[in-house]
Amino acid sequence: MKGNKKWLNIVSPVILLIVILVCWELYVAVSGIDARILPAPHVILSKLGERFMRDLSGDFLYTIQVILIGYCISIPSGILLAALCSQSKLVTKAITPVLILMVVIPMLTLVPILQLWYGYVMKVRIIVVICQAVPIICLNTLRGFTKVETAKRELFRSMGAGRFKTFVKLIFPNALPQVFVGLKLGCIFSTIAAMSADLAASNEGLGSRISVYSGMLMTDMAYGTIIVVALIGIVLFMIVAYIEKKVVIWIK
Amino acid sequence: MKMKELMRLQGICKVFDKGLDELVCLDDINLTIQEGEYVCILGPSGCGKSTLLKIIGGIEKPTLGSIVMDEEVFEDGIPKSHLKDFGFVFQQHNLLEWRTVQKNLRLNLEIFRLKGSVWEKRVEEMLEIVGLQDYANIYPHELSGGMKQRTGIARALVHDPKVLIMDQPFGALDAITRNMLSYEMLDIWKKTQKTMIMVTNSVEEALLVSSRILVMNKKGEFISKIVNDVPLKARDEKIAYNDRYNELRKKLDDIVHEIQE
Numbered sequence: 001m002k003g004n005k006k007w008l009n010i011v012s013p014v015i016l017l018i019v020i021l022v023c024w025e026l027y028v029a030v031s032g033i034d035a036r037i038l039p040a041p042h043v044i045l046s047k048l049g050e051r052f053m054r055d056l057s058g059d060f061l062y063t064i065q066v067i068l069i070g071y072c073i074s075i076p077s078g079i080l081l082a083a084l085c086s087q088s089k090l091v092t093k094a095i096t097p098v099l100i101l102m103v104v105i106p107m108l109t110l111v112p113i114l115q116l117w118y119g120y121v122m123k124v125r126i127i128v129v130i131c132q133a134v135p136i137i138c139l140n141t142l143r144g145f146t147k148v149e150t151a152k153r154e155l156f157r158s159m160g161a162g163r164f165k166t167f168v169k170l171i172f173p174n175a176l177p178q179v180f181v182g183l184k185l186g187c188i189f190s191t192i193a194a195m196s197a198d199l200a201a202s203n204e205g206l207g208s209r210i211s212v213y214s215g216m217l218m219t220d221m222a223y224g225t226i227i228v229v230a231l232i233g234i235v236l237f238m239i240v241a242y243i244e245k246k247v248v249i250w251i252k
Numbered sequence: 253m254k255m256k257e258l259m260r261l262q263g264i265c266k267v268f269d270k271g272l273d274e275l276v277c278l279d280d281i282n283l284t285i286q287e288g289e290y291v292c293i294l295g296p297s298g299c300g301k302s303t304l305l306k307i308i309g310g311i312e313k314p315t316l317g318s319i320v321m322d323e324e325v326f327e328d329g330i331p332k333s334h335l336k337d338f339g340f341v342f343q344q345h346n347l348l349e350w351r352t353v354q355k356n357l358r359l360n361l362e363i364f365r366l367k368g369s370v371w372e373k374r375v376e377e378m379l380e381i382v383g384l385q386d387y388a389n390i391y392p393h394e395l396s397g398g399m400k401q402r403t404g405i406a407r408a409l410v411h412d413p414k415v416l417i418m419d420q421p422f423g424a425l426d427a428i429t430r431n432m433l434s435y436e437m438l439d440i441w442k443k444t445q446k447t448m449i450m451v452t453n454s455v456e457e458a459l460l461v462s463s464r465i466l467v468m469n470k471k472g473e474f475i476s477k478i479v480n481d482v483p484l485k486a487r488d489e490k491i492a493y494n495d496r497y498n499e500l501r502k503k504l505d506d507i508v509h510e511i512q513e
């Protein structure tokens with residue numbers, strides 16, 4: 001039974017994807033729509049395979065660096081910020097709406113200002129990723145840190161556990177499910193932020209490629225680049241989800 | 253049984269702030285607990301039983317009143333240095349889900365900074381006492397309700413406290429498991445000779461395990477203190493046929509019935 005279900009979890013999204021692709025393929029074939037507006041999936045994939053190494057690999061490496069460096073800095077920063085804020089109820093209350101605001105604001109708006117300071121360097125885009133990922137990681141982690149059962153707190157108080165021990169042995173492990181919610185959202189936000197930073201900064205990165213290809217009416221390659229971006233996001237997400245499964249074993 | 257005073261509560265009051273209002277939860281509680289006693293506390297819900305246990309176990313501080321222990325007078329609740337004298341069993345097992353059974357017991361040793369092979373061995377002994385030696389490396393979500401509660405009891409014992417404090421420890425269990433665990437509790441009391449203070453809502457349970465029964469009314473006052481002299485030998489599956497048991501049960505049922513009105 002259980003093995004069956006696991007199998008279904010993998011197969012059903014794949015089937016859905018295939019159905020969508022087939023419909024797409026059929027629609028393009030039947031309607032005869034201009035390939036510069038909507039190319040068929042097989043065209044996108046073959047073009048992508050043909051030109052990825054030559055045209056995209058440099059931008060791919062560039063963007064993946066931006067995402068990974070930004071995300072890896074965001075994880076400890078977001079968690080640390082949440083840990084500090086959770087020490088005071090007042091600070092928690094004050095910072096929560098600020099965090100929500102920062103989650104909602106597209107951080108690509110920072111690009112022009114940052115470029116004034118730093119020039120056209122990768123650092124600018126990494127900062128954008130950090131600014132976008134830290135709030136969402138922090139917000140979710142903070143929620144975990146502040147939601148601890150009263151009885152568990154009483155257990156620790158009954159032993160006279162100090163602040164540090166209570167944090168390390170109760171509050172942090174208790175919040176891990178919430179922390180992983182933040183981390184999973186964080187890798188998606190990092191990918192989106194890197195993309196938008198590319199678009200705003202232009203000249204390098206997968207995001208700027210998309211706008212270049214669109215401008216040159218190479219719609220198939222624009223779509224292909226989007227697929228590459230989506231794959232980066234999905235793979236990152238799956239890695240984090242895999243680690244979550246190994247760590248948070250008590251929630252099924 | 254030779255009597256030696258373990259702790260004495262003097263004029264304990266607890267007042268909660270409720271916005272503009274104040275809620276007097278406990279008013280002038282005086283209680284002496286002897287070493288090796290098994291005290292059961294009965295009372296309607298909301299009368300302050302849990303609050304009293306939390307004050308005894310050092311989780312809460314009393315608003316007024318003092319606690320005397322080892323000829324020391326504590327005016328502001330149990331101090332940190334004496335918390336090791338108490339083990340707390342909660343109504344919901346209250347285990348840490350991310351720790352195995354064994355590591356849940358170890359938590360107490362870590363927090364009280366108890367290291368060494370003596371304590372390592374004690375973890376095993378306590379698991380044996382509650383019959384969970386084969387489940388040491390299992391996570392709580394894989395245990396039944398009764399096993400979780402047993403783990404909670406072993407955890408409360410592992411740092412070798414003088415007093416075991418239990419707040420309706422079997423309240424969340426089904427009737428059969430509950431009954432089984434009360435016999436086990438009696439056994440643990442005999443084996444470990446610890447002082448036990450337990451809140452329960454069952455007269456039968458109190459009569460089976462305790463040596464003394466205290467009844468609280470709605471206002472949080474002790475209206476009745478009964479010495480449970482049903483002989484230990486008679487406390488088995490046939491306890492219901494014991495005359496003294498039935499006598500006390502009737503008496504207690506009447507008192508409990510009265511305070512409900």
Ligand SMILES: Nc1ncnc2c1ncn2[C@@H]1O[C@H](COP(=O)(O)OP(=O)(O)O)[C@@H](O)[C@H]1O
Nearest residue numbers: 268269275277296297298299300301302303304
């Ligand atoms: N931390 C608290 N803050 C405010 N009121 C409380 C608190 N703890 C308990 N009370 C109140 O004190 C009364 C006694 O509670 P409790 O000791 O839990 O009763 P019992 O365990 O006998 O059911 C209740 O009216 C409850 O609402």
Ligand SMILES: [Mg+2]
Nearest residue numbers: 301302303419
């Ligand atoms: Mg209670």
